[in-house]
Amino acid sequence: xxxxxxxxxxxxxxxxxxxxxxxxxxxxxxxxxxxxxxxxxxxxxxxxxxxxxxxxxxxxxxxxxxxxxxxxxxxxxxxxxxxxxxxxxxxxxxxxxxxxxxxxxxxxxxxxxxxxxxxxxxxxxxxxxxxxxxxxxxxxxxxxxxxxxxxxxxxxxxxxxxxxxxxxxxxxxxxxxxxxxxxxxxxxxxxxxxxxxxxxxxxxxxxxxxxxxxxxxxxxxxxxxxxxxxxxxxxxxxxxxxxxxxxxxxxxxxxxxxxxxxxxxxxxxxxxxxxxxxxxxxxxxxxxxxxxxxxxxxxxxxxxxxxxxxxxxxxxxxxxxxxxxxxxxxxxxxxxxxxxxxxxxxxxxxxxxxxxxxxxxxxxxxxxxxxxxxxxxxxxxxxxxxxxxxxxxxxxxxxxxxxxxxxxxxxxxxxxxxxxxxxxxxxxxxxxxxxxxxxxxxxxxxxxxxxxxxxxxxxxxxxxxxxxxxxxxxxxxxxxxxxxxxxxxxxxxxxxxxxxxxxxxxxxxxxxxxxxxxxxxxxxxxxxxxxxxxxxxxxxxxxxxxxxxxxxxxxxxxxxxxxxxxxxxxxxxxxxxxxxxxxxxxxxxxxxxxxxxxxxxxxxxxxxxxxxxx
Numbered sequence: 001x002x003x004x005x006x007x008x009x010x011x012x013x014x015x016x017x018x019x020x021x022x023x024x025x026x027x028x029x030x031x032x033x034x035x036x037x038x039x040x041x042x043x044x045x046x047x048x049x050x051x052x053x054x055x056x057x058x059x060x061x062x063x064x065x066x067x068x069x070x071x072x073x074x075x076x077x078x079x080x081x082x083x084x085x086x087x088x089x090x091x092x093x094x095x096x097x098x099x100x101x102x103x104x105x106x107x108x109x110x111x112x113x114x115x116x117x118x119x120x121x122x123x124x125x126x127x128x129x130x131x132x133x134x135x136x137x138x139x140x141x142x143x144x145x146x147x148x149x150x151x152x153x154x155x156x157x158x159x160x161x162x163x164x165x166x167x168x169x170x171x172x173x174x175x176x177x178x179x180x181x182x183x184x185x186x187x188x189x190x191x192x193x194x195x196x197x198x199x200x201x202x203x204x205x206x207x208x209x210x211x212x213x214x215x216x217x218x219x220x221x222x223x224x225x226x227x228x229x230x231x232x233x234x235x236x237x238x239x240x241x242x243x244x245x246x247x248x249x250x251x252x253x254x255x256x257x258x259x260x261x262x263x264x265x266x267x268x269x270x271x272x273x274x275x276x277x278x279x280x281x282x283x284x285x286x287x288x289x290x291x292x293x294x295x296x297x298x299x300x301x302x303x304x305x306x307x308x309x310x311x312x313x314x315x316x317x318x319x320x321x322x323x324x325x326x327x328x329x330x331x332x333x334x335x336x337x338x339x340x341x342x343x344x345x346x347x348x349x350x351x352x353x354x355x356x357x358x359x360x361x362x363x364x365x366x367x368x369x370x371x372x373x374x375x376x377x378x379x380x381x382x383x384x385x386x387x388x389x390x391x392x393x394x395x396x397x398x399x400x401x402x403x404x405x406x407x408x409x410x411x412x413x414x415x416x417x418x419x420x421x422x423x424x425x426x427x428x429x430x431x432x433x434x435x436x437x438x439x440x441x442x443x444x445x446x447x448x449x450x451x452x453x454x455x456x457x458x459x460x461x462x463x464x465x466x467x468x469x470x471x472x473x474x475x476x477x478x479x480x481x482x483x484x485x486x487x488x489x490x491x492x493x494x495x496x497x498x499x500x501x502x503x504x505x506x507x508x509x510x511x512x513x514x515x516x517x518x519x520x521x522x523x524x525x526x527x528x529x530x531x532x533x534x535x536x537x538x539x540x541x542x543x544x545x546x547x548x549x550x551x552x553x554x555x556x557x558x559x560x561x562x563x564x565x566x567x568x569x570x571x572x573x574x575x576x577x578x579x580x581x582x583x584x585x586x587x588x589x590x591x592x593x594x595x596x597x598x599x600x601x602x603x604x605x606x607x608x609x610x611x612x613x614x
Contacts (some may be wrong), residue, residue, distance in 0.1 A: 010187025029075035056498025102158035256402035280435030313483035315416030464592035488586030529575035
């Protein structure tokens with residue numbers, strides 16, 4: 001959600017701020033703004049804010065330009081207050097201006113106290129609180145950084161903030177609690193951002209702030225302090241290996257389409273260097289699980305949200321089949337509120353593309369507080385979840401810009417498969433020859449995935465035309481293809497706004513069949529393998545009620561084709577890796593439905609890439 005960018009250095013900052021915000025558009029937003037400390041100090045802020053897309057802010061800056069070499073910018077996703085210009089960030093009060101991501105839980109209490117002391121608010125947001133709290137202190141004579149530190153001690157909730165003051169115009173003060181924030185280190189310049197892509201065009205040297213820390217940025221230096229006691233701390237800068245160019249569209253119409261086509265490469269990168277087919281072994285550089293540790297593990301709990309939850313559901317099939325370890329899969333947003341039965345005998349695995357998902361972070365904290373060992377699958381190096389977990393496995397998907405996840409999902413499946421092999425070996429449930437077979441099956445996936453993309457272009461667009469006028473649709477699958485059905489339905493409703501529901505195919509006759517008619521297209525995932533005949537029976541039940549069936553199945557399956565209105569083909573594969581292939585035509589189907597309807601494919605309404613609030 002919401003994007004933050006800040007700059008202090010020798011250059012004009014407005015173009016840098018706009019460029020940084022453009023790299024954060026994928027996070028989702030409904031308004032944007034910048035604040036620049038002007039060239040005539042000490043009492044000169046220039047603020048520009050607009051509702052809607054970043055292009056509106058660009059247009060405003062062309063007609064009403066700003067000048068200065070210290071500034072902050074923001075894209076807002078509405079939580080408190082409607083998406084209006086007055087609620088857009090940055091917010092100013094007196095000598096202080098602020099941008100904020102997160103939610104302040106005690107903002108009403110703080111606001112009432114400030115109003116009683118004579119403060120007048122101009123917005124409906126909780127974020128404006130910061131400017132009032134800090135200005136009150138700097139007016140009383142406190143130094144700007146110390147005023148921020150003390151003000152934050154009154155605040156409850158989640159925040160990533162960047163602040164400016166006309167009383168200290170060469171300084172940006174930033175702070176973090178439960179919301180991501182990264183510093184960019186340049187030559188004679190400093191950056192702050194809510195995500196790495198915003199600074200990559202200028203520097204690949206970054207520092208990740210931890211919760212409860214703040215930083216004071218000047219052009220040629222920065223200092224990091226603990227908010228609680230003001231003690232200085234040090235973090236070694238990290239080098240980011242992927243470049244800004246990797247996040248560009250590369251000739252594709254949308255990022256989502258580009259990322260669908262990138263999946264064979266992403267899966268290859270996720271496998272590379274981690275396997276030995278000859279020995280039947282899997283190696284993860286940041287995993288320290290041993291047979292001795294696993295001897296005491298009675299169960300694995302996979303915790304995630306949205307698409308990552310679907311990946312976890314597929315992972316349950318992988319792990320239980322290959323490692324014979326019982327697995328439960330929880331929605332992170334529900335986990336900590338049900339008083340879960342979990343202890344030191346549980347291995348908890350959290351999955352998050354961004355590594356900053358607030359619900360998943362909260363669930364991870366809950367699990368570890370009860371003694372469970374924590375592992376994580378994430379895509380972003382140095383993210384909050386990566387730093388919290390004992391064992392970390394990176395997906396190596398590269399930057400994913402489209403809000404609707406594609407390559408992050410398939411690389412999560414890849415990691416879960418590899419982890420299942422490793423756990424099977426460590427637990428003695430897979431001998432070397434059998435593990436070699438399992439690994440060899442996975443190594444065929446990138447080439448098969450390329451075939452799946454090629455087979456469904458342009459055929460998936462032809463099928464998509466049948467969904468454009470639909471008001472609802474159903475997706476059915478069995479076994480590991482049930483969560484793929486859930487994922488296919490999620491993709492369609494996320495970006496095309498066509499209502500879609502995923503079901504286990506065997507549940508069709510237990511209620512959902514009442515929805516079937518010739519106006520409700522049904523996607524049935526039916527590759528040959530376990531459950532194939534049963535799924536065909538469910539397909540026939542739909543056709544008997546005049547339902548339109550679009551099947552995902554093996555190329556050349558004439559029996560399936562004869563009973564379907566159309567086929568979205570995938571190449572034959574080992575049944576256990578088939579979910580990595582059957583999801584591909586569903587991604588393309590959703591993409592083409594959205595494209596034909598003219599919706600915003602990469603930034604669908606009301607959604608954000610990184611959900612950093614509960």
